Amino acid sequence: MxxxxxxxxxxxxxxxxxxxxxxxxxxxxxxxxxxxxxxxxxxxxxxxxxxxxxxxxxxxxxxxxxxxxxxxxxxxxxxxxxxxxxxxGEYDAGEPLGPTRLEDECPVCAEPLTARYADGMLTVSCSNEHGFRNAVARRTVEERGLVDAVEVLTITTHKDLKLACDGLCPVCHGPLEWADERVTAEGLDPDFPHFSTRCDRCGASADVPVVFPLLSRPAVIAFYHEREIDIRRRPVWASEFYDGVDVADRSDATESRLAVTVSVDGDALTGILDEHLSVVSIDIDG
Ligand SMILES: [Zn+2]
Ligand SMILES: [Zn+2]
Incomplete structure (x- = not known):
C-alpha cells in the first residue's frame, strides 16, 4: 500500500x-x-x-x-x-561523478574512504559498504569538485542530525519519534554506536551517532574546543565520534537514561540522555 x-x-x-x-x-x-x-x-x-x-x-x-x-x-x-x-540542479540526474579517494578512514573497519556522486546524493563509503550519504546539489559538486564538496556534506549532515536530535525529520520536518526505539547500551552496534529511527510521514531513516545529541550543549562544544577540536566541522565519520566513546545504561524503575562518555587526551565528558535523546545533564572530568 x-x-x-x-x-x-x-x-x-x-x-x-x-x-x-x-x-x-x-x-x-x-x-x-x-x-x-x-x-x-x-x-x-x-x-x-x-x-x-x-x-x-x-x-x-x-x-x-x-x-x-x-x-x-x-x-x-x-x-x-x-x-x-x-x-x-537538485532535479537534474546527470552522469555519476567519482569515485575519488579521500584521506580519511572508515570508522568501522579502517579501510580508506572514497567519495562519489549520483542521483543527487553525495556518498562517502569504504569497500565494505559502510557509508554516509546526504543530498547535495549537483551544481555544488561540479563547482567545488568532489573532495571539497565533502565539506558541504559535513555541514549539511550536522544540520540534519541536529534536526533529528530535536525530533524533526530532516527531509520532511515531520515528527521523529525516538521514545519507542530501544535506546539501551546493549541495543547499540559497538563498532558504530548510533541511534536509528524512521519517519512515519516520509519513510526517511535517521541514524544519529550517539555523540551528536550532546552537541546541543555549549559546554560540550567548549570541551572539544579547549582540546583544539572544532567538533561541529568534523565529518560524521571522524574518529572523535566513535573512538573513546562509551555508552552505559543509567535507567531506573521510573526513568529511561543513557550515559554517553567521550574521552579526549585523558579527559572525560559524560552526557546523560533521556528517551527523546534530550540532554539531561553534562559532567566534565578533566
Ligand atoms: Zn568500513
Ligand atoms: Zn520525514
Missing amino acids: VDTDLDESGFEILAHPTRLRILAVLVDRRKTSTEPLDFAELRRRVGMRDSGNFNYHLEKLRGRFVKGTDDGYRITAAGLQVVAAALA
Missing part, C-alpha cells in the same frame, strides 16, 4: 514546464520590483498566447506557490524554494 500522497506534496502541481516558467518569471520580477505582476504582463513574459491555457496552469499554482491579489501575482515562500532547488 502506498500512503504517501504525491498530489499533496506538490510534485504533480509542478510537473509542467509552463508552471516552472511562471515561477521563474515571478522570481525575476521579485529581483527588480516589490510590485506584483498583472495577468496580461505575466502571460506576456511567460510567452503564452493562449490565455485560457495559461490561466489553467496559473490556477494550478495559486495558493501554495503563487499568491494572486487584485493587483496581480507574486511568488510565495514555497514557490521560491522550488525555484532555488531547480537552480541548484
Whole structure:
C-alpha cells in the first residue's frame, strides 16, 4: 500500500514546464520590483498566447506557490524554494561523478574512504559498504569538485542530525519519534554506536551517532574546543565520534537514561540522555 500522497506534496502541481516558467518569471520580477505582476504582463513574459491555457496552469499554482491579489501575482515562500532547488540542479540526474579517494578512514573497519556522486546524493563509503550519504546539489559538486564538496556534506549532515536530535525529520520536518526505539547500551552496534529511527510521514531513516545529541550543549562544544577540536566541522565519520566513546545504561524503575562518555587526551565528558535523546545533564572530568 502506498500512503504517501504525491498530489499533496506538490510534485504533480509542478510537473509542467509552463508552471516552472511562471515561477521563474515571478522570481525575476521579485529581483527588480516589490510590485506584483498583472495577468496580461505575466502571460506576456511567460510567452503564452493562449490565455485560457495559461490561466489553467496559473490556477494550478495559486495558493501554495503563487499568491494572486487584485493587483496581480507574486511568488510565495514555497514557490521560491522550488525555484532555488531547480537552480541548484537538485532535479537534474546527470552522469555519476567519482569515485575519488579521500584521506580519511572508515570508522568501522579502517579501510580508506572514497567519495562519489549520483542521483543527487553525495556518498562517502569504504569497500565494505559502510557509508554516509546526504543530498547535495549537483551544481555544488561540479563547482567545488568532489573532495571539497565533502565539506558541504559535513555541514549539511550536522544540520540534519541536529534536526533529528530535536525530533524533526530532516527531509520532511515531520515528527521523529525516538521514545519507542530501544535506546539501551546493549541495543547499540559497538563498532558504530548510533541511534536509528524512521519517519512515519516520509519513510526517511535517521541514524544519529550517539555523540551528536550532546552537541546541543555549549559546554560540550567548549570541551572539544579547549582540546583544539572544532567538533561541529568534523565529518560524521571522524574518529572523535566513535573512538573513546562509551555508552552505559543509567535507567531506573521510573526513568529511561543513557550515559554517553567521550574521552579526549585523558579527559572525560559524560552526557546523560533521556528517551527523546534530550540532554539531561553534562559532567566534565578533566
Ligand atoms: Zn568500513
Ligand atoms: Zn520525514
